[in-house]
Amino acid sequence: MSQQVKAVVARAKGAPVELVTIVVPDPGPGEALVRVQACGVCHTDLHYRNGGINDEFPFLLGHEAAGVVEAVGPDVTGVAAGDFVILNWRAVCGTCRACLRGEPQYCFSTFNATQKMRLEDGTELSPALGIGAFAEKTLVAAGQCTKIDPAAAPEAAGLLGCGVMAGAGAAINTGGVQRGQSVAVIGCGGVGAAAIAGARLVGANRIIAIDIDDHKLDVAREFGATHTINSKALDLDGVVAAIRDLTGGFGADVVIEAVGRPETYQQAFYGRDLAGTVVLVGVPNPQMTLELPLIDVFGRGGALKSSWYGDCLPSRDFPMLIDLFQQGRFPLDKFVSEQISIDDIEAAFEKMEHGEVLRSVVVLP
Numbered sequence: 001m002s003q004q005v006k007a008v009v010a011r012a013k014g015a016p017v018e019l020v021t022i023v024v025p026d027p028g029p030g031e032a033l034v035r036v037q038a039c040g041v042c043h044t045d046l047h048y049r050n051g052g053i054n055d056e057f058p059f060l061l062g063h064e065a066a067g068v069v070e071a072v073g074p075d076v077t078g079v080a081a082g083d084f085v086i087l088n089w090r091a092v093c094g095t096c097r098a099c100l101r102g103e104p105q106y107c108f109s110t111f112n113a114t115q116k117m118r119l120e121d122g123t124e125l126s127p128a129l130g131i132g133a134f135a136e137k138t139l140v141a142a143g144q145c146t147k148i149d150p151a152a153a154p155e156a157a158g159l160l161g162c163g164v165m166a167g168a169g170a171a172i173n174t175g176g177v178q179r180g181q182s183v184a185v186i187g188c189g190g191v192g193a194a195a196i197a198g199a200r201l202v203g204a205n206r207i208i209a210i211d212i213d214d215h216k217l218d219v220a221r222e223f224g225a226t227h228t229i230n231s232k233a234l235d236l237d238g239v240v241a242a243i244r245d246l247t248g249g250f251g252a253d254v255v256i257e258a259v260g261r262p263e264t265y266q267q268a269f270y271g272r273d274l275a276g277t278v279v280l281v282g283v284p285n286p287q288m289t290l291e292l293p294l295i296d297v298f299g300r301g302g303a304l305k306s307s308w309y310g311d312c313l314p315s316r317d318f319p320m321l322i323d324l325f326q327q328g329r330f331p332l333d334k335f336v337s338e339q340i341s342i343d344d345i346e347a348a349f350e351k352m353e354h355g356e357v358l359r360s361v362v363v364l365p
């Protein structure tokens, strides 16, 4: 048996997304069927619709979601019908090199449902990040479901499934930010704001937010920025001087780049203290290149890292951050700029491009 549900599909490069009926199979071995309650609109969905990820159209968009497991395949033991879950795009496989050396947060696998969701005419859909949650129901690998406290609001909880985890994890896990450190975050959209919130959570006492948009800097203060720099009219030296001014002349211990551009990466590289850490969480496009004097890479020491999904381990990090959210110590709900219906995604893309929102979240009845 299969079910027909409403879902949002990108059929062709750059074309507006469409709300259509899709066919979702019953869960087979290792799979779970999830009734989606909320799903955030992430920049990566727009990248998919614009052909910036790959050409495997049609895409079933949406990947920042929370919902309730409706049914599981015959051999599934980790989750059960009725569980409230966040969907993750890092289902740990347990058998790759990273898993075997005890570092499942770097699991190399992409562990997704094996059966395909389809359009009514039988065309196979490519779910965004193996999830596809702008849909009333979606089919995922059971390991993509991370069980959390059902008391958490779905529209906030789902955001941990991508951007908020990526940003907070870039600070906490990848950057290893510690109490008393100085942190600069370049680019204060949803991901950068989450990096700021993460840095505050672990006790950074100087958090410098850098953006070209004053409104984003106001928002950054709400998430914990202690200082802000509007870099719109500044060149590389100007940004670096501004960061040094705020850090006793040294530069920040950790600089997080959450834009994904060579010029902001250079700001991060020179804006950190000697032996400091740069974390690249912004996603560059494949054409971008970086030029740096090799002697500076050598001479300045420290660590140059990039962060995928905040180096998170969903089973460890999602329940922990939900706990802290419910205790009022991690402002997950503040990332929800607006709640929208499933046929409003094109408008949400536009607001995102104009910098009007941190996150629009689709809420399903």
Ligand SMILES: NC(=O)c1ccc[n+]([C@@H]2O[C@H](COP(=O)([O-])OP(=O)(O)OC[C@H]3O[C@@H](n4cnc5c(N)ncnc54)[C@H](O)[C@@H]3O)[C@@H](O)[C@H]2O)c1
Pocket: 042, 043, 044, 162, 163, 166, 186, 187, 188, 189, 190, 191, 192, 210, 211, 212, 213, 216, 231, 258, 259, 260, 261, 264, 280, 281, 282, 283, 284, 307, 308, 309, 310, 352, 355, 357, 358
């Ligand atoms: N690494 C991961 O796992 C992961 C996960 C999700 C998203 N991302 C990436 O993180 C990046 C940020 O995502 P987002 O959702 O916050 O996007 P966003 O569009 O909401 O935010 C980007 C911010 O950068 C600012 N900005 C643009 N150019 C700038 C410049 N030259 N200097 C300073 N600030 C500048 C914008 O004003 C905006 O506030 C994207 O590249 C996204 O693809 C990475």
Ligand SMILES: [Zn+2]
Pocket: 092, 093, 094, 095, 096, 097, 098, 099, 100, 104, 106, 107, 108, 109
């Ligand atoms: Zn693995």
Ligand SMILES: [Zn+2]
Pocket: 042, 043, 044, 045, 063, 064, 162, 163
């Ligand atoms: Zn995303």
